[in-house]
Amino acid sequence: MARLTTPLTDFYAVIPAGGIGSRLWPLSRADAPKFLHDLTGSGSSLLKDTWDRLAPLAGEQRVMVVTGRAHRAAVEEQLPELADLNVVLESEPRDSSAAIGLAAAILEKREPGVIIGSFAADHVIKGTRFFNMAVAEAVEAARAGFIATIGIVPTEPAIGFGYIHATEETELEGAPSALKVDSFVEKPNAHTAEEYVESGDYLWNAGMFITKAAVLLEELAKTQPELHAGVVALAEVWDDHAKRGPAVDKIWPTLKKIAIDYAVAEPAAAAGKLVVIPGEFDWDDVGDFASIAKLHSSGYKKDLAILGEGARVLSDASSGILITDTGRTIALVGVKDIVVVDTPDALLVTTTANAQKVKSVVDALRISGRDDVL
């Protein structure tokens, strides 16, 4: 397959930038969600990195961001090339089906027949060339009428991701590696994960969906007719600024909160309409601090990863990850696989093994009314 040098002409990238990333508290907050942070040390946020991957594929004028009203200023600051037309603001979070469904409906109305690709704003990808190749194949599959996803070839029996089971080849033109998706499976236990990886028949579900907007809307209409009607009604008036506001106020809060995986991907897979392109690039959803630590360890688990500009850190016989933005002097002495996240109003100390439990801290803080630090 030739390397992509020009944008895919009928392709539109959609970036739903919604989730807070509770497992990354106190770094991620309601007003500073995960996608606005630089978790890779690249110097730019995950959102900007996502933009930088997609803009060359779709063209700068053809990347849409769906985000909360509260994040508009931050998003526009980080993405100065983002066109006003391509900013879709949610008045409140209604999960991914509403966000992606609305984007699909708006784009289909503006440009009937358009192919859209939805990519999370807060994942990490290394290996742009292989990513581009996978997207190109996915676009070909979408053009043939399928909903295409890109599944990551597992590098280890991860238990933190969902998997995609796919064995049957499709022989689609322009998408030689596409496989029919048999089913999506939830995060497995360690034993099952090992079986998955050994079999070679499972890929990680990275939540990327590439499809004709019309096909996605068609599927949504079958499984979630009210939700479909809602996003189509919103799209009808979206580009009429006088009507958009009242329609959003009226319709958006009524939309069902449901993940796109359940509303579209799984039913489409069951109906034989979903294909997967295996992606041979490094991918991580950086879902918790353990995964950020791994990202920075370069395989050397004995090291301490330090994130934070101008961090004044003294580390002795310590490993894990330290994230700081307070300018304080920080000393770590003899703490292994530690996670320390130091922010002006909140401090977290845990271990990489307990990284998934951070969400329960956020739940507990919410229950006790401590929204000031959430």
Next chain:
Amino acid sequence: MARLTTPLTDFYAVIPAGGIGSRLWPLSRADAPKFLHDLTGSGSSLLKDTWDRLAPLAGEQRVMVVTGRAHRAAVEEQLPELADLNVVLESEPRDSSAAIGLAAAILEKREPGVIIGSFAADHVIKGTRFFNMAVAEAVEAARAGFIATIGIVPTEPAIGFGYIHATEETELEGAPSALKVDSFVEKPNAHTAEEYVESGDYLWNAGMFITKAAVLLEELAKTQPELHAGVVALAEVWDDHAKRGPAVDKIWPTLKKIAIDYAVAEPAAAAGKLVVIPGEFDWDDVGDFASIAKLHSSGYKKDLAILGEGARVLSDASSGILITDTGRTIALVGVKDIVVVDTPDALLVTTTANAQKVKSVVDALRISGRDDVL
């Protein structure tokens, strides 16, 4: 022995309040040394607790504090009953022989024949009645011409303390439990510590010395004649305010830095002039965070001790100690035997097992010129 109800008439208590407590960084600092902190949760500082133990024994007008000029305001604020006459300010730290020697020389000049007792400002004692009984015996031994120390009956084979070896009874009148000190021994290793405790012939060296001021000065004159001459010269002019300042400026910086243990106690023990009263009370030098954690655990090692007013802490499956004075929300998740010390400009994360290594952090910070956080 009768319980003490009135002060010992010829007794003067001396509190050298000098050491910073490097192992308690970043809680203890040059400008906020260990003795100014409440480490017991009593609501008052270690210095105030020390005062509260000694003032009833000696009388409020007969407790002298030797401290650095920089701490004068804090000391006077914490000890409103402390008489001006009893504040001895060091222009710079010159170790305990200079501090206690100067106090002895001043008090001997003011009140020839006085018995002084020197007690660290930053130790923790529980069991005042047994402490008082030990002091009363020590004063009797001092009256008989001995230098008396109070050695703590060990409750475990601690490796963080020095020990006192003593077996020979003295049959001193008024000091029935006094034993001749055979020798002082340095902090032992774990195996030796166990032998010490099993033998029953060793006590912890708590650095308390009770003696006629004249006897202490006499011993000092033998082992450290220049130091002795210096403190006596200072004492000569101490109560002449016009002469004190110039004398301090001239003499104090020249005094040899040496611990009272080496300058007086060990030579006196070798000469058979030192007796020890076994103290049956709880004592700790709270030398590191592990010892503070132990102090607060009440024997329940699985608990997390929290020090800090208004601390907003969320702890899940964690143990050890958390000290905070920042008002931040702090979450500890699955960290065992942890030590977290959270101050506005510095943060320490270590474990109780590594508590002694904190001093090396302070050394490293000093070497790298980071005196702003020391």
